[in-house]
Amino acid sequence: MPYETKKIKLEKAKGLLPRIRDSIYEPIAALNVTAWVTKEPVSYAERTSGQPLELRPGDKWGNLWDCAWFRFEGQVPDTASGKKAVLLIDVNGELCLVDREGSPLQGLTNINSEFDYSLGLPGKRVVDLGASAAGQRIDLWADAGCNDLFGKYRSGTLKEADIAICHEEVRQLYYDYEVLLELAAQLPDANARKDQVLQSLYDAALVLEKITDESVSRARAILAKQLEKRGGDPTLTVSAIGHAHMDLAWLWPIRETIRKGARTFSTVLRNMEKYPGYMFGASQPQLYQWMKERYPALYESIKERVEEGRWEVQGAMWVEPDTNISGGEALVRQILYGKRFFEQEFGKEMKVLWLPDVFGYNANLPQLLKQSGVDYMMTQKLSWSVYNSHPHHSFHWEGIDGSKVLTHLPPEDTYNSPGAPRSLVKIENNYLDRNVSEHALMLFGIGDGGGGPGEEHLERLAREENLLGLPAVVQETSLSFFEKLEREQDRFQTYRGELYLEKHQGTLTTQARNKWYNRKMEKALRELEFAASLVLALGGEGYPAAELEEIWKEVLLYQFHDILPGSSITRVFDESLERYGILHRRVQELVGERYAEAARLAGFGGDRAVVANSLPWEREELVEHEGAFYAVQVPPMGVAALTEEQRVVAGSGRFGDSELHACETLLENQYLRVGFDADGSIVSLYDKTAGRESIEPGKKANALTLYHDKGDAWDFPRDYRDTVAGTMELAGSRACIEGSQAVLEQTYRFGESTLVQRITLASQGTTVRFETKADWRESEKMLRAAFPVSVMTDQVNCEIQFGYLKRPTTRNTMIEFVRDEICAHQYIDLSQPDYGVALLSDSKYGYSAERNVLDINLLRSPDYPDPVADRAEHAFTYAIYPHQGDFVQAKVYRKGYELNAPLTVVKSSGGGADSEIAGLRSLLQLDNPNVMVEAVKKAEDSEHLIIRLYEASGTRAQASVAFGVACQTIEEIDLMERPTALLKEEAASVELSFRPFEIKTLRIKMKSN
Known part of the structure; x- marks a missing residue:
């Protein structure tokens, strides 16, 4: 008689698994449920201040983002005597049980949360009461949010609130069966191990036609023979660590992240009590700081587990920030404040940069890490690239200065691993460096409020530790993993340059006002620190160290990789813009105070106006003060007096208007002549000094072109150039001489939007500035300005943090083809050895450079996840700078700094008359x-x-x-x-x-x- 076919065996086994799962819990009594609903979170002490509701399953309790304190009451029936009792609770939201002092005990998440179900079910609904709970009085309080783990609304109704018996042997059988069933599915058909596992599953299924205590016991005995089979010497060992990726804001506001942290971390602590081998890690000091401030008892429990060695504090930055847009000094502060926090709070030196989810990695990051004592980096986001695959999972990443860090991308390509047999098989099969490495990393659990690992992850791992047919897996810290990986590093390859993600290029532009404030705050903080340092150098006091740290940390928070890139909901940006405004005004106020004090200490008496220069070169420029223009000469990193002799006299030729010309078709000074077409675009930019045209003949520059953009906050269509929606139409122009600059003010309209540009050319200027104000009301559109220049080169020079990167202007390969949109900070430049043209910006980051065209992405207005993204008033400036020699000879980087760090005019804070020889000036x-x-x-x-x-x-x-x-x-x-x-x-x-x-x-x- 032949054996049953493998297909039939597998189908029978698969059909049995849901029956086993449904037999684990047996409800025996309903809980009484009361909720007090509020619009915003309230404290435990105020838990009954909301609208009271008596609830039964199916009753609605809230709308999206509503909050509530729930009370669950009942008594465990005597029928639970000698059995394991549990509570089954699902409020169709996120819930955090608390103790009698209001401290978080355990997080629960609704079962039908949005999630990638190929990774498993995200919900957590079970509260253990123990084996002697019969007769126990239940009186539990819980803090709830009416949203699922991804911020979605799931009906706002109570789904389940029961006392139940947990049939522990059935629960254990479920995980025995699940692990072996998946192992069988992963093994190749012509494999003896697969045949044996399938047969055991089939035999157990025959026994379990009726699920009873006896049949469960017999089935577990059958399966145990397969679970006990060990692997031999491993060719690959997978280091597994529990993970709960926490976006500090995204599809929910920051306030909800704080509560997500409490739910997640309390769940981790409860599971650590049940599973002694459980190792968990979490990054981002900002999140720990919130726990310390809001949930001190929870925080102390975390510290105990860290001290024990089972909870790994991870990452070397204050948050997991965007690393494309954040400035160089900001990234230094991310590391400085992040590492200091973990060292001061936990006594831990951070050696691993933990960035699983950011949208590309700038090419100078390795230097920042090595100079901070960070030797390793972990990410997985490069697996999201669309056209080209990154060639390695383990490699040395080399930055533009030659610094290298050992980098690992978990081969499972996720930070939400189910920790299942399919996870281990995928890691083994996908690992690109398995020929030279015997170690790979796995991050298991559910993030963003999903509570991290659940019992399912930990039960699977307990059975898989050295299971025949799978690679070996061990729970350990990521640092332990990297130390093992380091022993293999001599065989790894080196990858030099930026780690470019072939997705999410829209994040270089989306939410332009946030990006404007980010740049302004970075520069204002630089100015404030210099001004305050100048006071110290002059013997003064009052360096605002504590306030500076507080402001810096808030700015660093807003550089989180779903805030600064513009990929969060409306509320996140409404709140951050409000805070940015407050912070910016405060820093500007402090800058003025510190410079005024520095002027006094330097010997500038009375209330004399002085000019401060925070850049390390002398600047000869025009400044405006109280309605008048002054031609000043300010020493590097110092201050100079503003005198009456410096006042610009009209027509004097000394920074005056004698060589300036302005009309609707022309702006001109002694260096440049700019010609305009009737539609407002530039048709000529003649460099008088070089005696050559900077714009490609026959082409138009600064034509403000709109493209259809059906993308979301992250992405816009790669072929957007083929979907031109039109150009801004010139509605009026006005030319004039204003003090020491020629001005052409142009007003444009398109649809419901208006844009006004003041195109300015200073009397001594070598740049043409485009000071822009836009009332942008378009939907699903992208606005760009292009400059076809008379320069041909195969590479474009793009400023990045602490340097620049050369990128191809050709599209010869698929890599070049998909890297069309690129990131740059203060400048992007095309240069031949003898001549070049640079495009400068005060707040833009998205550019393109193909052949001889420099293109800047000004605005885009996607509909998701913020349906009103960038439909607002904007102000920004960009400039064009033609120059002799290449960009290094022309010192283009200085032009970028001068645009972003203008001279500051203040009045001395008082004192006597001027000293005959003033003190420190530089x-x-x-x-x-x-x-x-x-x-x-x-x-x-x-x-x-x-x-x-x-x-x-x-x-x-x-x-x-x-x-x-x-x-x-x-x-x-x-x-x-x-x-x-x-x-x-x-x-x-x-x-x-x-x-x-x-x-x-x-x-x-x-x-x-």
Whole structure:
């Protein structure tokens, strides 16, 4: 007689699994349920302040984002005597049970949450009462949010609230059966192990035609023979760590993230009580800080598990930020504040950068990590690329300066692993570096409020630890994994340059107002720290260290990878824009105060106006003060008086208007002549000094073109150029001379939108500025400005954090084809050896450069997840800069800084008359034009001054740094402000040697300190 076919065996086994699952829990009594509903969260002490509702399953209790305190009451019937009793609770929202002091105990999540169900079911509904709960009085309070784990509304009705018996043997049988069933499905057909596992499953299914205590016991005995079979020496060991990816805002507001954290972390702690081998990790100090502030008892329990070694604090940044748009110094502060928090709170040195979900990785990040003592990086987002696959899962990532970090991409391509046999098989089959590595990482659990790993993950892993037919798996920390991986590193390949994600290019532009504020806040904080440091150098006091740290941390929060990129819901941006406005005004106020104090200490008496320059080169520019223009000359990183002799006199030729011309078709000064077409576009940009045209003949520049954009916040169509929606139409123009600049003001309209550009050319200017205000009301449209220039080159130079990156202007390969939209900060430039043209911006990040066309993405208005994204009033500036020589010779990076860091005019804070010889006017001076000072600040833990410099041109450089104060010591330090070398003592200058793009940080102790 032949055996039953494999297909029939497998189908019978699959059909049995739901029957086993449905037999685990047996409801025996209903809970009484009362809810007090509020629009916003209230404290435990105020839990009965909302609208009271008596509820039964099926009753509605709330709408999206409503909150409620639930009370569950009842008594466990005597029928539960000697049996394991549980509560089954599902409110169609997210729920957090609390103790009698209101501290989080356990999170519960509705079963029908939106999720990738191929990874498993996300819900958590079971509350264990134990084996001796008969007669126990139930009186539980819980804090609820009327949203699922992805912020979606799921009817707002109570689904389930029961006391039930858990048939423990059936529960154990379920996981025995599930693991073996999936193992059989993963094994190849011609495999003896598959045949044996299938036969055992089939035999157990025959026994379980009726599920009884006896049949369950017999079935488990049959299956145990297969579960007990061990693997041999592993060719691959999978390091598994529990994970709950937490977006600090996305499809929910920040306030809900704080509660998600409490639900998730309390669930982790409960599962750690049940599963002694459970290892869990979580990143982002900001999230821990919220737990510390809002849930101190929960936070103390977390600290105990960290001390025990079962909870790994992960990541080296304050949040998991966008690393394309965030500025270089901001990324330094992410690491500085992030690592300091974990060290101060937990005594842990962070060695791993944990960024599973950000949208691409800038090419100077390896240097920031190595200079911060971070040796490893983990991400998985590159698996989302559309056209090309990244060639490695384990590799050395090399940045533009030559620094390398050991990097691993979990081969399962997810941070929500079900921890199932299919997970382990996928890792083994997909691992691109398995020929040279025996170790891979798996992140198991459910994120974004899903409570992290559930019992299903941990039960599976317990059965899979060394199960024959699967790669070995062990629960351990990510740091332990990387230390093992490091022993294999000599065989790994090196990948140099940016890690470009072939998706989500729309995030370089979406939510333009947030990006504008981000740039302004980064620059304003730089200005404030310099101004406050100048006061210290002059012997003053009052460095606002605590307030600066508080503001920085909030700015870093808004750089989270779903806030700054623009991929959250409306409420997130309404709230962040309001806070940005408050922060920006406060920082500007502090800048004025500190510069005024510096002017007083420097000897500028009375209420004299002074001009401050935070950039490390002398600036000869026009500034406006009280309605008048002044031609000033300000020393590098210093201050100068504003005098009557500097006032611009009309027609004087000294920064006056004698060589300026302006009409509706022309702007001109002694350096440039700009010609305009009747439609407002530029048809000529003639460089008088070079004697050549900068715009490609016959082409139009700055034509404001709209494209249909049916994408979402993350993505726009790659073929958008084929779907032109039209151009902004010129509705009026006005030309004039204003003080020392020629101005052409153009008004454009399209649909319901209006855009006004003040195109300006200063009397001594070599750039054409486009000061833009837009009332943008279009939906599913993208607005771009293109500049076809008379330069041909195969590479475009794009400023990134602490340097630049060269990218191809050709589209010869699929890699070039899909990297059409690129990120740049203050400039993007096309240069031949003798000539070039740069495009500068004060707040834009999305660009394209194909052949000889520079293109900037100004605005886009997708409908999801914010249906009113960027339908608002905007203000931004960009500029075009033709130059002789290439972009290094022309010092293009300086033009970018000057656009973003204008001179500051303030009045001295008082005092007597001017000193005959005023005090310190320049804090420091450099003798190399390619070395930039990015930051000057007070040290975190002392009165030293910190000075951060970098080489900006991509060459080796020697630079002498002369200080305006005598220094007791000059040290080199790392980005964590730890000394690495004593450079000089009793000196006022130091000589430095830079590698290309090298960042150097100095710590000086001033004699006055």
